[in-house]
Amino acid sequence: MNPSINISPNKRKRKSSQDFEESNVKRSSNAEKVAEHYNKRGNTSCAERRQSKIFYMRNFNNWTKSVLIKKYVDALNKRGVNHPVVLDLGCGKGGDILKWDKARPNHLICTDLAETSVSQCKDRYALLKKRHRNKQIFTTEFIVADSSKENLNEKVQDKQMKYDITSCQFVIHYSFESEEQATMMVHNACASLNKGRYFFGTTVNADKMIDLVGNTDDLSFGNTVFDVTFESKDLFPDFSCKYIFQLHDVVNCPEFLLKKETLVRYARNT
Numbered sequence: 571m572n573p574s575i576n577i578s579p580n581k582r583k584r585k586s587s588q589d590f591e592e593s594n595v596k597r598s599s600n601a602e603k604v605a606e607h608y609n610k611r612g613n614t615s616c617a618e619r620r621q622s623k624i625f626y627m628r629n630f631n632n633w634t635k636s637v638l639i640k641k642y643v644d645a646l647n648k649r650g651v652n653h654p655v656v657l658d659l660g661c662g663k664g665g666d667i668l669k670w671d672k673a674r675p676n677h678l679i680c681t682d683l684a685e686t687s688v689s690q691c692k693d694r695y696a697l698l699k700k701r702h703r704n705k706q707i708f709t710t711e712f713i714v715a716d717s718s719k720e721n722l723n724e725k726v727q728d729k730q731m732k733y734d735i736t737s738c739q740f741v742i743h744y745s746f747e748s749e750e751q752a753t754m755m756v757h758n759a760c761a762s763l764n765k766g767r768y769f770f771g772t773t774v775n776a777d778k779m780i781d782l783v784g785n786t787d788d789l790s791f792g793n794t795v796f797d798v799t800f801e802s803k804d805l806f807p808d809f810s811c812k813y814i815f816q817l818h819d820v821v822n823c824p825e826f827l828l829k830k831e832t833l834v835r836y837a838r839n840t
Contacts, residue, residue, distance in 0.1 A: 600747055600812075600824045623795050623818045634772060635739055636669050642768045643673040646734055653708075654734035657681070659717055659759055659771075660741025664691030667698055670708070679726060679733075681713040688714050718745035718755045723762060732764045738771035743828040749809045752836060760840040769837060776829045779813075780806055792816075808832045 622628070646654050653676035658666060661680035664687075670678055680695075682688050692712045699707050713725050723729060736759045745755035759769050782791045783803050790799040797816040805811075811827035 600744075624820065627795070631740070631772075632665070632669075635666060635737075638770050638772070639666070639669050639673055639737065642735060642770055645768070651734055654767075655679075655731065657722075657733045657736045657759070657762075659736055659738040659755075660744075661688065661691050662741075663687045664694035666737070666739065667691065667694045671698060675708045675735075677731075678708055678710045679713065679722075680710060681715055681717060681722060681725075683714065683716045685714045688712050717758045718747070718751035721754070722758045731762065732767075733762050734764055734767045736760065736763060736769040736771075738769070738773075740772050742771055742833070743773045743826055746809055746811070746826040746828045746832075752809060752832075756833070756836045756840050760837055773828050773833075774825070776806075776827050779827065794818075 643654065646652075653674055656670060656673075656675045656678045658670070658678060658680045661682050662684075664680065680688065680691050682691070692710075695710050695712075711727055713722065715722060715725055738759055742755060742759075745751045763769060779798065783789065783798070783800050785791075786803075789801070789803055790797060792798055795818045798813055800811075800813045806827060806829075808829060809826070812824055813827065814823070815825045816822045
């Protein structure tokens with residue numbers, strides 16, 4: 571992480587505008603497929619989600635994210651940072667908005683490459699704000715951008731802003747399409763963090779995936795809920811190792827293998 575002056579979030583000027591920055595950067599065909607897929611997905615009701623085959627998996631994923639957020643927010647609280655500035659890198663539809671509300675941030679930046687998802691995230695925040703009525707709530711800004719190709723520091727309202735937390739949930743592996751894209755993604759995650767602050771998230775287990783495909787007769791493995799298909803089972807490079815991931819009624823997109831040691835190395839050098 572880059573060393574920087576530790577500025578208490580409580581002393582920052584609070585923002586009132588809800589910016590919605592859009593991206594004009596040309597995307598790769600894979601990024602276009604991902605954005606198109608998530609832009610086409612509408613919101614589902616609670617009743618519909620309960621009928622899904624992946625209902626319990628969703629609950630587990632949300633529990634995992636809640637545990638991570640609480641862990642690092644608590645760590646900051648113990649150090650006197652009670653209202654952190656947060657970057658939600660790959661916010662999707664805003665499924666973590668309520669989790670962040672419990673964490674009591676000062677300011678939350680939500681960014682994703684899918685414009686429809688960011689719009690839905692913004693709607694969720696507006697609904698949350700309405701429920702709070704006159705109670706003070708954290709401020710936000712919303713940015714449509716491909717964080718693997720664009721420098722987010724050029725898009726945020728305050729170009730000098732430093733974050734206390736960067737959260738990247740089930741997203742960062744998309745950026746490992748190329749070394750250049752992964753470098754930009756990690757830069758966006760880490761470069762503006764205050765010294766000693768936290769970048770955390772969730773992604774695929776590369777070792778497990780390599781082991782599973784290695785024990786198949788072809789290039790695929792899965793079950794009735796998910797399916798993964800690699801292009802090769804002989805080479806697994808650090809970048810551009812593409813596979814197609816299908817998850818029941820939710821995902822059908824190209825993704826890229828992310829090795830933990832590669833991510834850690836790049837994060838340490840940022």
